[in-house]
Amino acid sequence: MSLRSANNPGDISSNMMDNPKARDCLIPMGITSENVAEKFGVSRKKQDAFALASQQKSHLSSFSVCFPSLKFSCTSPPKYFNLSYSFFTRAAKAQQMGLFKTEIVPVKTTVADNDGNKKTITVHQDEGIRPSTTLEGLAKLKPAFKEDGSTTAGNASQVSDGAAAVLLAKRSKAAELGLPVLGVLRAFAVVGVPPDVMGIGPAYAIPAAVEKAGLTLNDIDIYEINEAFASQAVYCVEKLGIPMEKVNPLGGAIALGHPLGCTGARQVVTLLHELKRRGRRAYGVVSMCIGTGMGAAAVFEYPGN
Template sequence: MVSSSARARLLAKNDNDIVIVAAVRSALAKARKGGFKDTRPEEMLSGVLRAAYTRAMVDPALIGDIAVGNVLPPGGGANVARMAALHAGIPNTTPINTVNRQCSSGLTAVDQIANEIISGQIDIGIGSGVESMTFAYGGGWLADGWSAEVLTNPEAEECLLPMGMTAENLASEFNISREVQDKYAAISYQKAAAAHKAGKFKDEIVPLKVKITDPKTEKVSEIIVDVDEGIRDGVTAETLSKLQPIFVENGATHAGNASQVCDGAAAVVLARRSVAKRLGLPIVGKYVTSAVVGVPPRVMGVGPAYAIPKLLERTGLSKDDVDFYEINEAFASQAVYNIQKLGLSLDKVNVNGGAIGIGHPLGCTGARQIATGLNIAKQRNERVFVTSMCSGSGIGMAGVLVSEH
C-alpha cells in the first residue's frame, strides 16, 4: 500500500510517542461452566498483570498508574483491582483505579493511561480490563431499582433496555434480516475456528493456573486455562437458523448470533518511547489516539459507525489507510450494520473471528482487542489497525494503533 501523508506520520517514530511494550490476555472461558467458573476476577486480573509487566521486562516499581476496565464488579470494583495488583507483585506505591464505560471500558482504561503519559504525569502505566460474568451474572446491580423522576425521560429509560432488545431495534430499523445475521455469525465462528487450529491465538494468551470444583463430586483440582472455550468448529448459517430467538417472538437475535457470555482479563503496558528505549523495553506497537461518541440508547450498537469516522477525521486517515479493523461483535445485527455503514470489506474486519466466535467479557474486551490486533498485525506483516466497539446506553469508541513488530 502506498502511504498517505497521514499514514506516514503515524508510522514515523518520535521520542514522545506512547508505545506498547506488552499486550496480553487470558483465554476466554465460558461463564458459569467454564475454566474460570470458580475463579474470582481479582485472580484473573492478577495473572494478566504479572504476565504483562514480566513480558514487558518492566520493574513493577516503575509502573506509575494502572487503570482497569470493569463493568459488573461483584467485589466493588476498585477493591478488586487494588487487591489484584498487590497480589501480582506490584508495590503499594503504584495507584490504581477502575473505569466503567460499559463495553468500551478496557479501551477507556488504555486511553486514560496513554493520556497520563502524554501529560507528563507518568512514564509507564498499564491499561487493562477484567470481567467475571460468572460472578456478576444475574444482574444484582439492578436490585435497588431506579429513580422514577429520571425514568420520565424517555431516552434515560431506554438506557435500561436489554442489549438484545437494542439489537432487535437496530435490525428492524435498518432492515438487517435474520438470514444476513446468521450468515455473518457463521463466518465469525469459522474464522475463530480456523485461527485456533492454526495456533494464531497462542502468542496473545497467557495460560492461567486456577482451581476448579467439579459440580457433581465437589472435588477441587488445578487446571490450566489457555484456550478460548467458546470456539466451535463446523458452525454454518443453516445450523444457526434452527435456533430460537430470545428477546422478541419472530425476532432475529439468538444465542448463536450474539456475543458469548464469558470470563477473561487482558492488560496493555504503555510507556513513553524515550523511556522504553532508555530501559531497553521491547516495543511492539504504538497507541495513537481514540475517539468517543454518543448515539441513541435504543440502537446503541451503531456506535462504531460514528466513532470510527470521528477517529479517522482526527488522525487524517482514510479508511483504506487502515490495514484491518477489530470491531466488537456484540450482536450480528450491529456488526453487519457497522461494516455496511462504513463500507468495509469483511476480509479486513475481525480476521481471526470476533466476539460471536470467541467471547465478550465486557470490561476486558477493549484491552483484549488490542492484544489480538497486535498479534494479527505481526502474523500478517501489517502496521495500522483500528479497534472499536459499541457500549450499553449508547456509546461508541474507537482507537488507532500501529504495530512495530
C-alpha cells in the same frame, strides 16, 4: 451487574424515568440489537451468516495472509457481502495454528468433576470457539430477547469471562525499561448515538478516530469491531463499506466471547499481534459499541519489523 435478573434495572430515580432519552438508557442490550435489526433492515439470515463467518468460515484472502502455506478448495461456499468463504474455521483455525499463543498467558486453576474429585489444570486457550457451527444449526435457534425477534444465542456474543492487560507508555520510557513496542496509539474518539440503537456506535466512532489520525478508512488494514450482536456488527460494516476480509480476521466476540471490562483490551492485544505477524508497517482500528448510547474507536500503527 450479573447478579441482577435481566429485567430488573434496580431502583431508578423518577427523574430519569420521566425523561424519554434517559429512560432509553435502561433498554436491555438484547432489545437494542432487535431495534437495530428492525430499524436498519438487518435480516436474521444476514445475522446468522455473519455469526457463521466469525465462528466457522474464513475468507480466502484472510487465510492468504494468516495461513500462506495452506492450500484448499471449496465447490459451493456460502456468500456474505458478495464474498465467498471456505469451509475452514476462522477463529478455530487461528486457534489450531497457535496464533493466539503469543497473546494468552496460561492460567492454572483447580476444577472438580461430577464426583467432586479435584485436579489442577492449565487453561491456555479460549473455550468458546465452536468450529462445528452451521447455518442450519443457527437457523434452529429461537430468538433470545423478543418472541418474533432475530437475535439469538448463536448470532450474539456468548456469555464468557476473561481478563486482558495493555501497557501504554512513552516510547522513551519503554526504551529505558527495555520493553518491545508492539504498536503506537495514533488517535481515539468517543461519540454519542441514540441509546435505543447503541450498537451502531462504531459506525460513527471509527470515522471520527480515523480522521483524527489523518487517515482514511481505506488506509486501515485491520478492523477489530466488537461483535456484541451480529445485527449491529453487520450494520457498522455495511454503513462504512469495509471489506469483510479486513474485519476481525481471527474471529470476533461471537466466537471468542465478550467479557465485560475485558473486551477492549483483548481487541487491542489481538490487533497488535496480528499486525506484527504481517510484518510491514500497517494500521489497525479497535472499536465497540457502549451501552446507554455511545461508540468508541482507536487507531493503532505497527511500525514494521
